[in-house]
Amino acid sequence: MSHFTHISVQFEDFDFAHEYQKLQDSSNSDGAIVTFVGLVRDINLQQSISGLFLEHYPAMTEKALNKIIETAKAKWKLGSVSIIHRVGQLQVSDQIVFVGVTSQHRQSAYHANEFIMDFLKTQAPFWKKESTTQGEKWVEAKASDMDKAKNWQ
Amino acid sequence: MLKVLFFGHLKEVIKTECLEIDLVQNGLQLKTVAMVRTYLQTKGEFWNEYLAYGKALVAVNQEMTSDDVVLHDADEIAFFPPVTGG
Numbered sequence: 001m002s003h004f005t006h007i008s009v010q011f012e013d014f015d016f017a018h019e020y021q022k023l024q025d026s027s028n029s030d031g032a033i034v035t036f037v038g039l040v041r042d043i044n045l046q047q048s049i050s051g052l053f054l055e056h057y058p059a060m061t062e063k064a065l066n067k068i069i070e071t072a073k074a075k076w077k078l079g080s081v082s083i084i085h086r087v088g089q090l091q092v093s094d095q096i097v098f099v100g101v102t103s104q105h106r107q108s109a110y111h112a113n114e115f116i117m118d119f120l121k122t123q124a125p126f127w128k129k130e131s132t133t134q135g136e137k138w139v140e141a142k143a144s145d146m147d148k149a150k151n152w153q
Numbered sequence: 154m155l156k157v158l159f160f161g162h163l164k165e166v167i168k169t170e171c172l173e174i175d176l177v178q179n180g181l182q183l184k185t186v187a188m189v190r191t192y193l194q195t196k197g198e199f200w201n202e203y204l205a206y207g208k209a210l211v212a213v214n215q216e217m218t219s220d221d222v223v224l225h226d227a228d229e230i231a232f233f234p235p236v237t238g239g
Contacts, residue, residue, distance in 0.1 A: 038239055054238070057160055057231055060215035067216075085238060097239050117239060123217060125231075126238025127161035138162040141235030 003027055003102075005069055006082040009061045014084045014098055023100045026080040030102040034109035036117055038097040040090050044139070047132045054087040054096070057125035061085070068119045072101075075115065076108040083116065085126065115152055122149040155189065155224060160233040163209055166199045176226060186211050187220040189230060204232055 003026055008014075016037060023033050040052045069081050079102035086096055099116050103109040128139040157172040164170055174192075176183055183189045190211070194201045203209060206220060209232040213222055224230070 055161060056238070057158070057212070057215070057233065059229070060212055060231070063215045064217070121239045122236065124238045125160065125212070125233065125236055127234065128237045138165075138234070139237045141237050146235075 003080045004082075005066075005080070006084075007062050007065045007069070008084045009056060009058075009065075009087060010084065011086065011088040013086070013095055016095070016098065019082055019084065019098055019100055023080050023082060023102050027102060029104060030079040031104055032106040032109040033100065033102050034106070034113040035098065035100045036113055037095055038117075040092050040094045040096060042092045044130060047130070047134065047137070049092060049130050049132055051092070051131035052090045052094075052096075053129040053131070053136075054085075054090065055127045055129065056085075056087045060125045064124045065120070068116055068123060071119065072112045072116050076103065076112045078103050078108060078112055081112075081116070083120070085120075085124070087126065118145070118148045118152060121145040154227065155183070156227075156229045157189070157193070158229065158231040160231065162234050163203045163232060166203050167197070176224070184223055185220065186213065186218065186222050186224065186230065189224065190220065190232070193232075203234075209233060210235060 042049055065083050082100040084098040099113055101109045101113045122145055130137050130139060154173050157174060159169055178192055183192055190204055194204050212231045214229055
């Protein structure tokens with residue numbers, strides 16, 4: 001039982017309960033676990049979505065996610081951190097991403113989890129392509145995501 | 154040689170996933186990312202538009218970086234639209 005950092009980029013779905021259990025088991029001195037799960041939505045910009053394809057830059061994804069975690073650990077005292085990001089073809093309501101963080105008290109875990117997601121949204125090399133009734137469409141990065149990441153500086 | 158990779162919508166539009174290019178083109182050494190970007194933009198209309206600074210981000214050896222970075226032989230450069238993961 002000890003703190004760990006886990007990064008996985010994978011096609012397969014993940015089991016939330018299993019990932020949570022690993023975080024819970026990793027330490028007796030951490031009083032807080034904060035988790036986030038991102039899901040495929042059925043509507044975006046008023047268009048109905050039937051599927052989502054996640055492209056990625058294989059050689060860079062783990063490196064980038066590792067860097068995001070290291071940055072978070074330098075800002076807050078954290079226990080274990082786990083990031084799982086799926087790639088490939090996904091369906092509506094599928095799980096896309098899991099971010100789990102433990103810390104002694106809740107403030108660090110809450111902040112670090114949000115920070116990790118904000119940076120993943122602007123620094124991690126994944127690109128989403130939606131299948132809609134009007135054909136396939138690449139999702140465009142949002143200015144609001146850029147702003148959110150900037151707010152942490 | 155430099156290995157150049159393309160991803161996302163950019164890759165689809167220029168119909169190119171990967172390129173190997175000489176560090177020296179027409180007697181000119183491609184010293185920086187900016188010079189590679191400019192060189193690639195001459196390949197066609199879509200290249201010019203979708204590789205434009207601001208429209209395409211860049212990573213060198215799998216780390217996001219800026220256009221003024223100096224390149225070395227065997228470096229891997231990737232151009233891609235702003236990311237949309239998570």
